Amino acid sequence: MTFDDGLHPDALRTVAPAYGTGSLADLLPSVCAVLNVPGAEDVLGLGARLDGITKVAVLLVDGMGAYQLPLMAPLAPVLADLAAGGRGHAGTLTAGFPSTTPVSLVTLGAGVPPGEHGILGFTVRRPDGGVLTHISWGDDPDPRLWQPVPTWMERASAAGVAVSVVSRPAFEGSGLSLAANRGGVYIGAADGPAVAAGMLAALRAATGPALVYGYHPDLDHYGHEDGVGSPTWQEAARGVDRLLDELAHGLPPGAALLVVADHGQLNVPAEGRLDMATTPALADGVTGAAGEPRVRYLHTAPGARDGVLETWRALSDSLVLSRDQVIDEGWFGPVPAAHADRIGDVVIICRGRELALATGWEPEKVGRLVAYHGSVTAAEMTVPLLIVR
Structure with missing residues (x-):
């Protein structure tokens, strides 16, 4: 059964990646500029919105494209309020190309377009002719050679910012995690409530500038398996809302939360x-x-x-x-x-x-x-x- 994914015909128009002006590659450099990391440029103009902020949490909800928000809104009132600008600023960015999880995670973490960091697809050909699947990548090839660009987490940590990564325990030390997020202290979090708890604890523990990154995969998973709009996808949307509710209402003084995604989804008959x-x-x-x-x-x-x-x-x-x-x-x-x-x-x-x-x-x-x-x-x-x- 194919469920209605709620997409307007406009959602099938072509969108080019906005590298250098409004893409995922521009987010962490802009955040790090707010945190006074040397060499960081605030391309997105976040400084005005984050004036006085010394701790920034970035939550990536896998699969929560901007065109999914209207379908999520009746299920996720906190998200709907945030998307309407009710508690801050709402806008959009573009993913890189291809618009797939490993490419986007490294584009965000390294702060450069995919061509530069080299993670160019869900799977790609290896030099030996085999195929590398980036989401099940270990240490061959060496992540630091296959993806040679320093991450902004490394740069922020070197500048004295307390950097934490809150994600599934199984991803710790993986090739993709090292390519995207090396430089941060890894905090395992098995589900949405644990992601919220880990991110808030890291923010509260920091005595100076802090960058906390969190990753939540459930919405994407159930979209793939059952379809955008399916009952399991709807329950995952409610889970996203509970996560956002915990984070938005638990931020310590001087902290801000930025919520992004790696891509959207569409059902294919x-x-x-x-x-x-x-x-x-x-x-x-x-x-x-x-x-x-x-x-x-x-x-x-x-x-x-x-x-x-x-x-x-x-x-x-x-x-x-x-x-x-x-x-x-x-x-x-x-x-x-x-x-x-x-x-x-x-x-x-x-x-x-x-x-x-x-x-x-x-x-x-x-x-x-x-x-x-x-x-x-x-x-x-x-x-x-x-x-x-």
């Missing part, structure tokens, strides 16, 4: 799922597939790239670009040569309610999810920025 396993022509000339269903990376045999481009353009409604084209158009920001091979020779960017599945190259369960993200629609790219003093 069965008729929108194009699979290389059931349309063999789509696999002609392809030697490997990575990325994810909404932004697919195809690696091609020598001399086969142009044929793959032609076939996909004929058989799909997606935007089909070569690696050079997608880099030149600026979707990733600047991409150094060391990171370019992580992108496919051909990039499939889904524009409507479509998927580019690669069953056989990835687990079958990937094609059985209900809601997805990763591409360039407003629903996926636009995330809220809520500020509570």
Whole structure:
């Protein structure tokens, strides 16, 4: 069953990442400028809104795109009030590209566009030809080499700011955590109430400037599994509201809360799922597939790239670009040569309610999810920025 995800037709328009003016990459540099971290620039103009603030909590709610807020509002009165500006400032940012969790988490933590930090997809090709899945990444490749940019948590800690990361215990020490959040004291939190308790305790314990980052994944999880708008998703939305209620009403003096997301989601019906396993022509000339269903990376045999481009353009409604084209158009920001091979020779960017599945190259369960993200629609790219003093 596909539930109504409440999206306005406007949510399917294309949105480009606003690197340098209003993206996730600009948030922590702006926060750190408020906290007087050397080298930080307040691109977002947070100083005026956070005047007198010495402790900043940043909560990332996975999957809570700006276009999900109207559907959440009847279930989440605290969130609805914050989104309306009832207790502070409400605005939006863009995710980076692709609009997927590992890319966004590192874009936020490193404070640079994806091309620079090198986490360029949910899965990407490794130098040995294998595929790296960033959410199950350990220490191979070395996270500090694969993602070489210092995080703003490292920079803030070096400047004397008390930095804490509050997230699931299982994520401590993972490759993705080190790529995105190295530099902070890790506090394990198994659920929403524990995230709230851990973040508030870290804020209260700090005797000087503090940066506390929290991560809450439930909304995204139930969107994927059951669909945006499903009963389990609705209960997860209520859980987000309870978390926000605890944080907003528990902030100590001199502290502010910033609430963001890594991406939005949209439900994809069965008729929108194009699979290389059931349309063999789509696999002609392809030697490997990575990325994810909404932004697919195809690696091609020598001399086969142009044929793959032609076939996909004929058989799909997606935007089909070569690696050079997608880099030149600026979707990733600047991409150094060391990171370019992580992108496919051909990039499939889904524009409507479509998927580019690669069953056989990835687990079958990937094609059985209900809601997805990763591409360039407003629903996926636009995330809220809520500020509570």
